[in-house]
Amino acid sequence: MRKYDIVSGLFLLAVSLAICGASFQFHVGTLTAPGSGFFPLVTGLVLGIFSILILVEARKSGKETVRFWAPEANKKGIYLTFLFILVYALLLERLGFIGTTVLFFLLVSRFVSGHRWSTAIFFALLTSLSTYFVFTILLRAPLPQGILERMF
Amino acid sequence: MDFFSNIAMGFSVVAEPMNLLFCFVGVLLGTLIGVLPGLGPGPTISLLLPLTYYLNPISSIIMVAGIYYGAKYGGSTTSILLNIPGEVDSVVTCLDGYQMARQGRAGPALGISAFGSFIAGTFATLGLMLVAPALARFALRFGPPEIFSLMVLALTLITYMSSGSQVKGLAMASLGLFLGTVGLDIFTNVDRFVFGYNFLLEGLGIVPVIVGLFGVGEVLSNLEVQLRAEIYQKRVSHLLPSLKDWKDSFWPIIRGTFIGFFVGLLPGGGGIASTFASYSIEKRVSKHPEKFGKGAIEGVAGPEAANNATAGANFIPLMTLGIPTNGIMAIIFASLLINGLQPGPMLIRDQPALFWGVIASMYVGNVMLVILNLPLIGIWVRFLTIPYSVLAPLILFFCLLGAYTLKNAVPDLIIMLIFGIFGFLMRKFRYEGAPLIMGFVISELVEGAFIRSLLMSGGSFTIFFTRPISCFLMILALILFILPFFGKKPRALGSSRDDG
Numbered sequence: 001m002r003k004y005d006i007v008s009g010l011f012l013l014a015v016s017l018a019i020c021g022a023s024f025q026f027h028v029g030t031l032t033a034p035g036s037g038f039f040p041l042v043t044g045l046v047l048g049i050f051s052i053l054i055l056v057e058a059r060k061s062g063k064e065t066v067r068f069w070a071p072e073a074n075k076k077g078i079y080l081t082f083l084f085i086l087v088y089a090l091l092l093e094r095l096g097f098i099g100t101t102v103l104f105f106l107l108v109s110r111f112v113s114g115h116r117w118s119t120a121i122f123f124a125l126l127t128s129l130s131t132y133f134v135f136t137i138l139l140r141a142p143l144p145q146g147i148l149e150r151m152f
Numbered sequence: 153m154d155f156f157s158n159i160a161m162g163f164s165v166v167a168e169p170m171n172l173l174f175c176f177v178g179v180l181l182g183t184l185i186g187v188l189p190g191l192g193p194g195p196t197i198s199l200l201l202p203l204t205y206y207l208n209p210i211s212s213i214i215m216v217a218g219i220y221y222g223a224k225y226g227g228s229t230t231s232i233l234l235n236i237p238g239e240v241d242s243v244v245t246c247l248d249g250y251q252m253a254r255q256g257r258a259g260p261a262l263g264i265s266a267f268g269s270f271i272a273g274t275f276a277t278l279g280l281m282l283v284a285p286a287l288a289r290f291a292l293r294f295g296p297p298e299i300f301s302l303m304v305l306a307l308t309l310i311t312y313m314s315s316g317s318q319v320k321g322l323a324m325a326s327l328g329l330f331l332g333t334v335g336l337d338i339f340t341n342v343d344r345f346v347f348g349y350n351f352l353l354e355g356l357g358i359v360p361v362i363v364g365l366f367g368v369g370e371v372l373s374n375l376e377v378q379l380r381a382e383i384y385q386k387r388v389s390h391l392l393p394s395l396k397d398w399k400d401s402f403w404p405i406i407r408g409t410f411i412g413f414f415v416g417l418l419p420g421g422g423g424i425a426s427t428f429a430s431y432s433i434e435k436r437v438s439k440h441p442e443k444f445g446k447g448a449i450e451g452v453a454g455p456e457a458a459n460n461a462t463a464g465a466n467f468i469p470l471m472t473l474g475i476p477t478n479g480i481m482a483i484i485f486a487s488l489l490i491n492g493l494q495p496g497p498m499l500i501r502d503q504p505a506l507f508w509g510v511i512a513s514m515y516v517g518n519v520m521l522v523i524l525n526l527p528l529i530g531i532w533v534r535f536l537t538i539p540y541s542v543l544a545p546l547i548l549f550f551c552l553l554g555a556y557t558l559k560n561a562v563p564d565l566i567i568m569l570i571f572g573i574f575g576f577l578m579r580k581f582r583y584e585g586a587p588l589i590m591g592f593v594i595s596e597l598v599e600g601a602f603i604r605s606l607l608m609s610g611g612s613f614t615i616f617f618t619r620p621i622s623c624f625l626m627i628l629a630l631i632l633f634i635l636p637f638f639g640k641k642p643r644a645l646g647s648s649r650d651d652g
Binding site: 004005007008012015019022026027030031032033034035036037038039040042043044046047050051053054057068069070072073074075077078081082085086088089092093101104105108109112113114115123127131135139141142143144 | 203206317319320322323326327329330333337339340342344345368371372375376377541542544545546548549552553556557560562565566568569572573576580581582583599602603606607610611612
């Protein structure tokens with residue numbers, strides 16, 4: 001765990017320095033008249049102190065090697081999930097809710113969960129259409145409109 | 153007299169068909185997700201947050217509370233039948249519950265855990281009703297320094313009780329406090345850390361952050377290693393515990409209720425701490441400790457009662473002091489905020505219908521849960537056969553839907569994704585999500601109290617130590633912070649990771 005603690009401790013230390021630096025972009029003020037940068041600066045300093053303590057603790061922790069990934073980890077599934085969420089965010093307001101959701105389900109069911117195409121298509125249509133109707137008709141909440149939605 | 157009229161008001165609130173319906177939906181969903189391993193109450197409630205936006209506040213809080221205590225019932229089912237805790241709180245139930253199932257006594261194990269949960273849940277609600285109003289009246293006298301010290305104590309406690317490193321927890325809490333400052337500053341009207349992105353003016357959304365951290369992060373962790381398990385006993389019969397079972401379980405249930413209630417009052421006092429405490433006490437007072445771990449019914453009854461009493465007691469610090477005691481309470485805190493309600497001492501006074509309505513709903517909900525969990529156990533067992541490969545796309549989709557629909561904003565999806573990656577890495581590097589979320593949701597309150605205290609004292613930090621209540625809270629926080637350096641950390645109590 002030692003290596004991980006050192007890496008994460010250094011990362012948090014860098015974050016805390018960034019927070020402190022960014023806080024000075026605002027009016028920090030004084031103790032008697034704190035400005036808008038004052039509290040963020042305090043949180044940055046406190047984070048800095050704790051990240052140094054994490055580094056100190058890391059020196060004491062055991063040297064046992066912990067692998068980042070579990071044995072036989074489904075790494076591909078995890079990377080693809082990130083990618084598909086990003087695709088969803090980028091396409092949602094261009095393609096409309098139903099189209100993007102169908103696409104997302106197809107991709108995740110086929111490539112992450114490993115279902116057959118037929119199962120993936122079934123799930124994709126079922127979920128996207130039912131949620132679309134729940135949101136637009138029952139809750140009257142607008143969802144992004146694309147070509148498909150305009151047909152209804 | 154006031155007391156009884158309040159209860160009567162509470163029950164009249166629950167009796168409204170809408171509230172009754174959402175109470176039922178809450179406990180039903182709670183049982184379902186409690187049964188399903190890999191989906192806990194934390195992510196579920198955060199996924200439903202946008203939906204609560206469309207409901208009236210009372211119905212939505214009744215539902216959210218139902219999910220929370222309902223999940224505790226459901227979680228024990230998988231512990232007993234599969235030896236897999238449906239929720240982290242049910243780990244202890246595996247020890248003797250699964251052994252009972254192997255001996256063909258799954259029925260009484262499930263039965264006593266449901267009845268024990270019911271008794272404890274009901275008593276905890278009674279305690280909530282008696283303690284909360286008095287505590288809230290006391291807390292009304294708190295000024296900014298007391299509030300600030302209380303928040304510091306709460307953050308220290310939640311990290312003290314956690315299984316991992318306390319410094320890591322406190323680092324996460326300070327990061328959470330910082331993240332809460334993004335957006336328009338309420339004091340000076342200056343936009344902070346917005347970097348020209350207008351969608352950040354309102355701050356980082358609570359929903360995308362929580363959904364990312366708990367929902368997406370959880371799915372990714374589950375995707376990495378797939379769970380596979382065999383159901384030990386497909387047909388469950390004889391759910392009603394025998395007279396001897398009752399005799400063996402009576403005192404464990406009573407003790408479990410008390411332990412669970414008091415642990416639940418403490419920030420960080422999650423179900424897991426109280427269940428471990430109850431289990432070790434039962435083992436110590438038992439005349440036959442050698443039977444523990446081999447199917448002793450006391451080892452199921454005590455911890456299950458403790459677990460549910462904790463769930464009820466968790467609401468006390470939230471409703472009276474405005475302190476979320478664990479990850480899920482932080483999410484409930486957020487759902488109150490979304491509904492325009494500020495959790496804290498004013499809540500009971502200003503929103504009596506909400507407070508008493510939610511309390512009354514807990515009595516009703518507990519009755520519903522016993523009915524749902526005992527006769528219908530066969531249905532829940534069948535849900536266990538749904539493979540995670542079917543659940544994962546669904547959960548991910550609900551995460552996307554939840555994060556997007558609150559403000560209909562694509563940037564929220566990106567925030568969710570970033571926190572999803574962060575949540576996944578946090579699990580890998582052994583950091584806990586609860587302190588971060590807690591710091592994040594109380595950030596505005598902490599900043600307000602801190603700045604006002606400094607203004608009151610003319611810039612002197614001694615104000616936190618010259619006022620008696622504040623001083624007491626600060627010293628307590630300091631002691632809890634120093635103790636782990638001397639190796640005094642309640643490791644045996646396990647973690648406060650209630651984030652499912």
